[in-house]
Amino acid sequence: MRFNPMTSRASDIDNARTESVVHVWDRTTRLFHWVNFLCVLGLICVGTVILYAGDLAIPNDGKIALKRLHVWIGYAFLVNLTWRLIWGFIGNAYARWSAVLPGGKGYVSALKSSIRNVLSRDPEPHAGHSPLGRIAVTLLLLALFVQGISGILLAGTDVFMPPFGDYFAEWVATPNKDPSLVQPYAPETVNEVSYAEMREFRSPIIATHLNTYYALLALILIHVIAVVTIEIRKGGNIISAMFSGRKSLPEDLRSEKESVN
Numbered sequence: 646m647r648f649n650p651m652t653s654r655a656s657d658i659d660n661a662r663t664e665s666v667v668h669v670w671d672r673t674t675r676l677f678h679w680v681n682f683l684c685v686l687g688l689i690c691v692g693t694v695i696l697y698a699g700d701l702a703i704p705n706d707g708k709i710a711l712k713r714l715h716v717w718i719g720y721a722f723l724v725n726l727t728w729r730l731i732w733g734f735i736g737n738a739y740a741r742w743s744a745v746l747p748g749g750k751g752y753v754s755a756l757k758s759s760i761r762n763v764l765s766r767d768p769e770p771h772a773g774h775s776p777l778g779r780i781a782v783t784l785l786l787l788a789l790f791v792q793g794i795s796g797i798l799l800a801g802t803d804v805f806m807p808p809f810g811d812y813f814a815e816w817v818a819t820p821n822k823d824p825s826l827v828q829p830y831a832p833e834t835v836n837e838v839s840y841a842e843m844r845e846f847r848s849p850i851i852a853t854h855l856n857t858y859y860a861l862l863a864l865i866l867i868h869v870i871a872v873v874t875i876e877i878r879k880g881g882n883i884i885s886a887m888f889s890g891r892k893s894l895p896e897d898l899r900s901e902k903e904s905v906n
């Protein structure tokens with residue numbers, strides 16, 4: 646079927662583009678995505694309850710249990726995130742850092758056209774992440790790393806859990822007493838002065854954890870709105886691709902596909 650670009654509407658042209666199925670997201674990337682989704686959801690829910698524990702009148706035992714649960718989910722989250730970091734070097738072409746992080750040859754002009762398409766409410770389909778999407782995904786991953794690092798430190802300072810729990814317990818322990826006797830929310834098991842010092846040390850870490858939590862909520866909201874909007878506008882397969890790994894793309898995007906491969 647031949648098209649006259651002067652008389653055809655955008656939707657006709659869209660319909661005329663022959664589609665080909667591209668295997669975009671490999672199994673590891675999909676698994677990372679959904680494990681990450683579940684962990685972050687769990688961390689946000691439990692973290693929010695911890696944040697409002699005072700208002701909810703949760704007793705100390707309950708707070709300790711919630712924090713331990715939060716840290717256990719946090720370990721799973723961190724293992725998954727670390728594996729994704731490594732996968733960015735060895736995964737398929739779309740999972741590599743070169744295809745995820747902003748930058749590279751022709752990135753700026755591709756970004757400008759990506760922004761123009763979004764502003765004109767006509768987002769172009771992309772095999773991997775769109776140039777704008779790369780910025781969003783990078784910010785999300787950065788926020789997740791900051792949250793992971795601050796969280797693992799807090800796990801040591803607050804509930805004395807690994808990997809730094811022993812170090813912080815030694816710091817705050819009553820002199821000449823076994824640091825393994827240090828317990829969360831038990832002032833009688835710590836030295837008041839060193840405990841105050843340790844709390845001062847941890848103060849910017851908890852502030853970072855809290856601010857990044859707010860940033861993450863905003864980024865996740867933007868991510869979900871963007872994905873759902875593209876899915877609805879383009880009647881596309883951006884969400885199902887995270888389950889099946891496959892995207893149906895216009896043939897003329899082959900060059901993008903091949904440049905990524």
Ligand code: HEM
Pocket residue numbers: 685688689692693695696712715716717718719720722723789792793794795796797798799800801803804851854855858861
């Ligand atoms: C997406 C990831 C995460 C989110 C959204 C999140 C969210 C939160 C929130 C909202 C709080 C309450 C902050 C407050 O009470 O001021 C919190 C506390 C805490 N988080 Fe996370 N967190 C995440 C990851 C982690 C990880 C990976 C760990 C450790 C492995 C962790 C360890 C902790 C600890 C120990 C606390 C208690 C701190 C305290 O109250 O003193 N978090 N988190």
